[in-house]
Amino acid sequence: MAMVLGNQKGNVSFYTDEHHMFRDSLRKFLEKEAVPNYEQWEEDRQVPRSFWTKMGENGFICPWVSEEYGGMNADFGFAAILSEELSRVGASLSTGIGTHSNIIVPYIASFASEENKKKFLPKCVSGEIITAxxxxxxxxxxxxxxxxxxxxxxxxxxxxxxxxxxxxxxxxxxxxxxxxxxxxxxxxxxxxxxxxxxxxxxxxxxxxxxxxxxxxxxxxxxxxxxxxxxxxxxxxxxxxxQGFYYLMTKLQQERLVACINSLVAAEDMLQLTIDYVKQREAFGKPISKFQNTQFKIAEMATDIQIARTFVDDLIGKHMAGVDIVTEVSMGKWWITDMAKRVSVECMQLHGGYGYMEEYKIAKRYRDIPITSIFAGTNEIMKVIISKRLGL
Structure with missing residues (x-):
């Protein structure tokens, strides 16, 4: 089901062969270096610095940074792919490395003195410097x-x-x-x-x-x-x-990243649940054959596909330099709320097993609620939308 897996082929107009190659390379790297270790990192309550430097050595951190500071001068499409693939592994990666690469380092690149850019940016790209x-x-x-x-x-x-x-x-x-x-x-x-x-x-x-x-x-x-x-x-x-104004200039991208991360979490939860209900039997047949299960899956798949279409459109507009503050504020509140609904329905369809930490859906269920709070609460998103509608 390509729809459920999301944008893994990057099947939208703004993704080039270079974007696809970056995604394939990053996904293979994460499957080898992150997926087998992620549960241990959760127990340790920390992603080790050695993983940051491995990411940096392979050119996956801050690819958008100018070549003179060690980056690839890549467009936002690479940042979007980084967010998606980190999120697909787990929320801790997208909130740690993803935030560093796509949200924090841009402040240094945009507003720091030339001396500080030379001092900090190369090590931000290599993973030697971690930012907050x-x-x-x-x-x-x-x-x-x-x-x-x-x-x-x-x-x-x-x-x-x-x-x-x-x-x-x-x-x-x-x-x-x-x-x-x-x-x-x-x-x-x-x-x-x-x-x-x-x-x-x-x-x-x-x-x-x-x-x-x-x-x-x-x-x-x-x-x-x-x-x-x-x-x-x-x-x-x-x-x-000027700090407040500098922060405001980066919030469009930060909230777009929040949309991407929450959408990928929803896509992953749906795929996990489809796989589970096909295998799990009750009353002599797979629970995927029950109409209630089918309706729940159909409803979630519809919401997620609508969100994917909207987010891909926002990514393209952001790359083109379009002001999407209103739309990204809409996306941030609606997609994070939708992902929370999906987490509840998917855990329910997993039954008692969904409440067990060994099942990924349990981690998704506890990871997703914060998304409606950080990067501006969803209530603040509605205030922004209302103001921009002239209310």
């Missing part, structure tokens, strides 16, 4: 303007104080794109936000707890603590007070 972006605080999530972490100039350094939480790659990260207030008195408040690169060994910077999440167990998530942390002013990304 730190926006969320214990008292500030969707309302980014209310963050309280401050950066005060002291000669040629910033003195940073504050705390961040729910930070993906928080434990292993070497470079953090930190959202902070360089002008706490700015009116409106978002004009006081700046982005600063904080390096691993910065004095005054420490990690808090490694957070114990419901799902995405192999993806390290942590608290970050800044106590008079001293960071060179040269680590400022772009200009002071």
């Amino acid at each position: 972006v730190a926006m969320t605080e214990p008292g500030a999530g969707s309302d980014l303007a209310s963050i309280r972490t401050t950066a005060v100039k002291d000669g040629d350094h910033y003195i940073i104080n504050g705390q961040k939480t729910f930070i993906s790659n928080g434990i292993q990260s070497d470079v953090i794109v930190l959202a902070c207030k360089t002008d706490p008195n700015a009116k409106p408040a978002h004009r006081g936000i700046s982005l600063i690169l904080v390096e691993r060994d910065t004095p005054g910077f420490s990690r808090g707890r490694k957070l114990n999440k419901v799902g995405m167990h192999a993806q390290d998530t942590a608290e970050l603590i800044f106590e008079d942390a001293r960071v060179p002013v040269t680590n400022l990304l772009g200009e002071e007070g």
